[in-house]
Amino acid sequence: MLNMRQILPLLIFCCCNIGCPVAQELNAAVTVNSSRIGGDRQLFDRLEQQLGSFINERKWMEEQGAADEKIDCSFTLLIHEMPSPSSFKCELLVQARRPVAGTTRKTTLLNYRESSLLFDYTDFQPLEFNPDHITSNLVATIAFYANLIIGLHSDSMTPLGGSASFRQMMAIANNVQFNHWSGWDMDDRGRNRYAIAALFNDPAFEDYRTMWYGYHREGLDEIAINSEKGRQKVVTSLSVIASLHKRRSGILPVSLFGTAKLDELVDVLAGMPQQEKLAACDMLQETYPAQRPVWERLLRTNR
Numbered sequence: 001m002l003n004m005r006q007i008l009p010l011l012i013f014c015c016c017n018i019g020c021p022v023a024q025e026l027n028a029a030v031t032v033n034s035s036r037i038g039g040d041r042q043l044f045d046r047l048e049q050q051l052g053s054f055i056n057e058r059k060w061m062e063e064q065g066a067a068d069e070k071i072d073c074s075f076t077l078l079i080h081e082m083p084s085p086s087s088f089k090c091e092l093l094v095q096a097r098r099p100v101a102g103t104t105r106k107t108t109l110l111n112y113r114e115s116s117l118l119f120d121y122t123d124f125q126p127l128e129f130n131p132d133h134i135t136s137n138l139v140a141t142i143a144f145y146a147n148l149i150i151g152l153h154s155d156s157m158t159p160l161g162g163s164a165s166f167r168q169m170m171a172i173a174n175n176v177q178f179n180h181w182s183g184w185d186m187d188d189r190g191r192n193r194y195a196i197a198a199l200f201n202d203p204a205f206e207d208y209r210t211m212w213y214g215y216h217r218e219g220l221d222e223i224a225i226n227s228e229k230g231r232q233k234v235v236t237s238l239s240v241i242a243s244l245h246k247r248r249s250g251i252l253p254v255s256l257f258g259t260a261k262l263d264e265l266v267d268v269l270a271g272m273p274q275q276e277k278l279a280a281c282d283m284l285q286e287t288y289p290a291q292r293p294v295w296e297r298l299l300r301t302n303r
Contacts, residue, residue, distance in 0.1 A: 061165070
């Protein structure tokens with residue numbers, strides 16, 4: 001017989017699952033940091049305001065979520081250079097989070113950095129997005145990551161639920177090819193935007209996307225109801241990541257998972273029996289050898 005402390009998280013969990021994917025729109029904090037170059041701060045303030053309106057006021061998907069169901073995210077532009085009065089070179093940081101059912105915590109869905117983004121922008125220039133006719137690298141890039149965020153969120157709520165958003169990413173990547181902007185080259189085998197879009201639309205990648213759902217819905221969201229069952233699912237998810245790493249070292253999804261989840265895993269797995277914790281640490285050590293402080297911190301946690 002369930003007591004009230006067990007029933008409450010269950011009710012929250014079930015309510016979160018009704019009509020998944022729940023959130024279809026974004027609640028983005030936008031920052032344009034020009035401290036490295038100085039210049040007209042009002043220009044950057046207006047760009048910051050325009051980007052915020054562009055991201056938050058646009059209906060990105062057909063289904064419309066309620067205001068309190070929007071996906072929390074952030075876009076940070078670190079301006080490094082202005083080669084001309086209307087051209088900019090910057091870093092782009094994109095982050096996104098979603099609530100963990102039955103708790104007050106939020107889990108990171110995306111923590112991604114682009115080291116070099118080049119775009120043209122004229123003060124007071126409207127930011128308009130037509131996926132069939134894209135004329136701005138800045139708009140194309142922001143729209144691309146907006147769809148990635150929604151896709152990752154949807155995949156975390158429903159098995160393969162982000163497919164429509166990932167298809168939109170691929171459409172953007174295809175439709176900008178004639179512009180020859182850096183970061184979109186389909187011949188680049190690295191980690192550019194075209195490669196990311198192709199990966200999330202590759203049927204061979206569906207095991208990762210299925211794992212992503214299991215990690216969040218059957219793992220993190222389950223912990224409030226059944227901590228042992230939820231943590232076991234998280235460990236099972238790690239085995240998928242380790243398998244991908246063995247198959248192809250340095251593959252992008254392994255990196256995306258690591259930047260979003262490694263610190264969280266210390267807290268999630270800290271309460272596991274020592275033997276199972278050691279097994280998880282072995283997988284982390286093999287998959288993320290450069291992140292030794294993280295898995296060593298996990299080993300130091302007490303049951």
